[in-house]
Amino acid sequence: MTEMNQNLQKNYFSKHLLDWYREHKRDLPWRRSRDPYYIWVSEVMLQQTRVDTVIPYWHRFLDKFPTVQALADAPEEEVLKAWEGLGYYSRARNLQLAVREVHERYGGIVPDEKEAISSLKGVGPYTSGAVLSIAYNKPEPAVDGNVMRVLSRYFNLDDDIAKPRTRVMMEKLAQELIPEGAAGDFNQGLMELGATVCTPKSPSCLTCPVMEHCAGRIAGKEDQLPVKTKAKPPRPERRLMLLIEGTGEHAGKVLIRQRPQEGLLARMWELPHMELEANSDVKSDKKRQAKAGKWVKRKEGTDPLVYKQEDEAYHAQIQGYMATEEHIPVTASDWVMDVEHTFSHIQWQMSVYRGRIADEKAGVQGFLPFHYRWMAQEEMEKYAFPNVFIRVLDHYFDQ
DNA sequence: AATACGGGGCA
DNA sequence: TGCCCAGTATT
Structure with missing residues (x-):
């Protein structure tokens, strides 16, 4: 031209x-x-x-x-x-x-x-x-x-x-x-x-x-334009999450915590959770995707016996994490739901369990780590939550 | 130049 | 359900 x-x-x-x-x-x-x-x-x-x-x-x-x-x-x-x-x-x-x-x-x-x-x-x-x-x-x-x-x-x-x-x-x-x-x-x-x-x-x-x-x-190329390299698929992370229910003076409330000052979802509030295992060997994009797609969510209403062994292993994992990393003694129990949430670079594949404070005295507000709070359903409007936790909290409070 | 950082819409 | 969308800060 x-x-x-x-x-x-x-x-x-x-x-x-x-x-x-x-x-x-x-x-x-x-x-x-x-x-x-x-x-x-x-x-x-x-x-x-x-x-x-x-x-x-x-x-x-x-x-x-x-x-x-x-x-x-x-x-x-x-x-x-x-x-x-x-x-x-x-x-x-x-x-x-x-x-x-x-x-x-x-x-x-x-x-x-x-x-x-x-x-x-x-x-x-x-x-x-x-x-x-x-x-x-x-x-x-x-x-x-x-x-x-x-x-x-x-x-x-x-x-x-x-x-x-x-x-x-x-x-x-x-x-x-x-x-x-x-x-x-x-x-x-x-x-x-x-x-x-x-x-x-x-x-x-x-x-x-x-x-x-x-x-x-x-040129008949409107469908091929613009040229743009594809983004890498998100890295999968298997996580366990707890809905810790209060008892006594905290009855009807759940335990939430504030995220760190920096990084992903900085200073937002969330339900306690942990990464299950590091997929450090997952390197290539193809493997990444295969791994991400491999996880199958558990269906509601499935016979709990099918997952008995898995549940027990997961209970042990997150109880250990809460005791060691967070200094809160917790007993995990019923499976609540599986939930998936995809960020641009990470995919959270989360299994949610119910939990209780194991040692009642540790459930007193003064004994919790400073970034933890007991929250009633009506108090959700006071705390900023990422969508994935809103979905879980809504499911929990609605049932 | 590459990566961290959310969530939603559409076929 | 799988694919697409794409500003700014940081390293």
Whole structure:
């Protein structure tokens, strides 16, 4: 293609996409506001997360923390609780750190300079571009997965979008395409097209505003683009979990604990559990998958005798763990349920057992390790739990 | 460059 | 049920 044709193709794209967006844009709650804080919160929530999931969270979050100051002043546990179920919880912790910095250093005004906003916790190339363009209409690119898919197809680019340098290349291209004075609408249009028309599977080319000059479509390659290396399958971990029921003054309550300050699900609450065995010999991706798929969940209603030996071995394992690692003497009993939970890099395959404190005196709050608590069903609203534990707790309290 | 970090939707 | 989706921080 000649250079002149490339420029025509780019100009056509910019104009038609912008017109299409202004005609067809969805009525999303954060689009009814120009408040940079509202837009920032929406963009952080939208990282790795679909619009329909985000909407109710966004309303609740801004209802609870309506201003930069309100979020800056809130206890972290309340912020985490408001984020419960949304995933990637470092987003919430980093957002609050960043908002505190905006409050202290910038007088509560979200910075409108690339350098300043990019230095905030949790604000990377995408989020800085999104906030600058949408809230301040600055001509900065906002390249997310939607944008890379759209550009790969329209310009028929076979660069691997999993590579960091491809994102850098796409940012240059996306910036060139921004029409004068219309950065916010154009960037949103690019993402909107990817989300609603130029979808990952079976794109709706016939309704696409730029189909006419889409090089990927003209080459008949829209189904093969974008090129993207596959992620490694998650590593399986067999785990045992306990629902420890209180007695006496703790009757009706279960024992929960807070996770460590750093790492996976940092500072969230959970039911006590342990890894059963380290699959240290599981190296190759194929073996990883085979191992992950091999685990078969136990069905409810199966004759307990079938699993008698396994249950006894598991009881011994987790009782030993609770006594040795946690210094809580526990007796494990009935199997409750099997539950599977897949993170992006780990798959938890968990068997849940009922348990009781073996030594009643150790069940007194003062004698528990500091990160353990007795929790009644009504108190679930006070603690932020990852989804996998909410599923188990709901199952337990509902039966 | 590779890995850690959640959860949901769709065929 | 199996596959796909993909921003930021850290190392």
